[in-house]
Amino acid sequence: MANKKKPVAKKAAPQEPITDGLPIQVEKVEPVAVKPIVPTKPKWEYRDRTYVLKTGKSPLLYTLPSKHSGRKPLLFFDQEKGYQRELRYATNQKSPFVDEQKGPVTLGRIAMRDGMIKVKKEDVALQKLLSLYHPLKDKIYYEFDPVQVSVNELDWIELELEALTLARDMDIDTAEGILRAEYGSKVNELSSSELKRDLMIFAKRQPGLFIELANDDNVQLRNVGIKAVEAKIINLSADQRTFTYGEGNRKLMTVPFDEHPYSALAAFFKTDEGMEVYKAILKRLY
DSSP states (O other): OOOOOOOOOOOOOOOOOOOTTOOOOOOOOOOOOOOOOOOOOOOOOOOOEEEEETTSOOOSEEEEOOBOOSSSOOEEEETTTTEEEEBBOBTTOSOSBGGGOOSSOOBOOEEEETTEEEEOTTOHHHHHIIIIIOTTBTTTEEEEOHHHHHHHHHHHHHHHHHHHHHHHTOOHHHHHHHHHHHHGGGGGGOOHHHHHHHHHHHHHHOHHHHHHHHTOHHHHHHHHHHHHHHTTSEEEOTTSOEEEETTTTEEEEEOOTTSOHHHHHHHHHTSHHHHHHHHHHHHHHO
């Protein structure tokens, strides 16, 4: 008896949404406009401010230009407006810009006494003129910032501590090389304790330079070269152009033009031939 084929089930047709005979309305979604982020200008801080001459001197009286003239221009280029704006300090105006001042003006004088001027927070026009717009700012004078001063002092203290630590742990030969770079042949007259003392003083007074010299390999090589010449192990010609070595005055090198002889010798010590000479010199020196 033949097998009967099972009827194949038909796929159900997708059902239409029930709309009661009304057309389907698709709601349109309007794109949301994204506003560009406009950087805001920093707010002006109302506080007393001090301005100091950069020369480091303290003249009894020094007057800064307070209004524009042909002989002493007082202009500020406004990038937003695209042109130069005339400046003028008027004690009865809110703005230092001439084009923003209204009515009669009372001109003021910017006088720095003993190298400085203190401006109260109420005198906003003068503060903004000196802090933001005056062309001589950071050229003739600067605004004293106690916060920045404290940061600079902290950086200096940390640099000083680093230099003093290096000086404390430094061996005598390296110390001698650093001091010789600064004081010359006077180093030969110092005892070990005097060398250590002068090294610590140098590190405290000029920590940046001391650290630079301490990390310079050539300082030690220069020192060995100088000591070798003083001990007559190496000879430097009278014109300081040629180094010779040994009893036969074998020529070691010629100093390049416009280069310090001992700097050139330090560079020579780093070569293959110079390294052998350097080792022989150390044996004879120590």
